[in-house]
Amino acid sequence: MRIPLFPLDVVLFPGAPLPLHIFEDRYKKMIGECLEQNTAFGVVRAQQDGLAVIGCTARMLRVLHQYEDGRLDILCQGEQRFEIEMLDNSLEYLQADVLFLEDEEETATREQRERCAALHFETMELAGMEMEATHLSLDGPISFQLAAALPADLGFKQQILSLRSDAERTAHLLQFYEAILPKLRSSVTTQKTAKKNGHIM
Template sequence: MNDLLPLFPLDLVLFPETPLPLHIFEPRYKEMVGECLREKSPFGMVRSNGRTLANAGCTAEIVDLLRTYPDGRMDILTMGRQRFEIIEVNDERSFFRGQVEPFSDDEAALPAPPELRTSTLEMHGELTKLASIEQVQFEEEHPLLSFQLASNLPVDLDFKQTLLEMRSERERLKVLLDYYSKVIPKLQAMMFGKKKAGGNGWVH
């Protein structure tokens, strides 16, 4: 990308091919989103803790303008598209813009074997059921299955940022599988404890 990419710093992580609804209310971001709508161009979602920006983010394409308000606020639906690294940040306008370098998974990275995809999907389903997270159907052969799964999890943002920056689907799925392997037994123990407490020590 030769042009400067408008940047939207928020304390969240957007993954490619995942949706993100946004309520736009700050004047500088109303200006930024307005330009993107007119030019049919993306902006960059980048994680920020209020003081610093992450080194990598994901472009957001505005796929629907859901609602406009008399004071200029907007509800929009975006879709994550292309990951990028920030080379340099430009602060000449009211909102940040960045010189960025797009990146994808390494071509030399080993593909994720079918059994890894199946195991990760199964454990994801088990975790979401235990945690009472909305069940979502996923395509097992989706090339970015790991991002689809991670976007459905209320996990630590550092964990999500690490996944975003990894350049191998195989390695991302292995990291997720390891996460499920550690968290599921803890959730099962919690459920067991609740059943005992609710039944005076007896499991129903």
């Protein structure tokens, strides 16, 4: 299937929100056609050495604001992962023939999801990240939802997006939390100790 592509310095996950400000003429045209035809477009990470092979389609939920000069503020949501098979430069904007990816059936256990969620919220709190009030159901896979909010570099997020099962993604997330949390805990303890120094008790 051929879809329009929007290369961005971002990794989009299925179900994740994506607000965009559209200002380039080629992308105003692309988004206009997607709105008219009610079709999705592909978001793929733009890297120094080219485009990532795995991306995620974005479905436009609504137009937030339309400017007089044609610029747009839109709200999108990640929908379905894909793998680029061939690029097409024949139009003003980039297109690609893609293969949509389905997950393998192996999912994380309830215990793994509970541990992953607990470590995620501790990581976010210690890192001083604001946590939006989102519903997190532990009755099903949560790896995409956690990865989307994670304060991690895009290389790691791209790796998570490329994994083909929830069990694999959850295992990678657990390894990430277990590696970063000791450093965050130590940093917070050091800061608390420093604040006490020099204070009259």
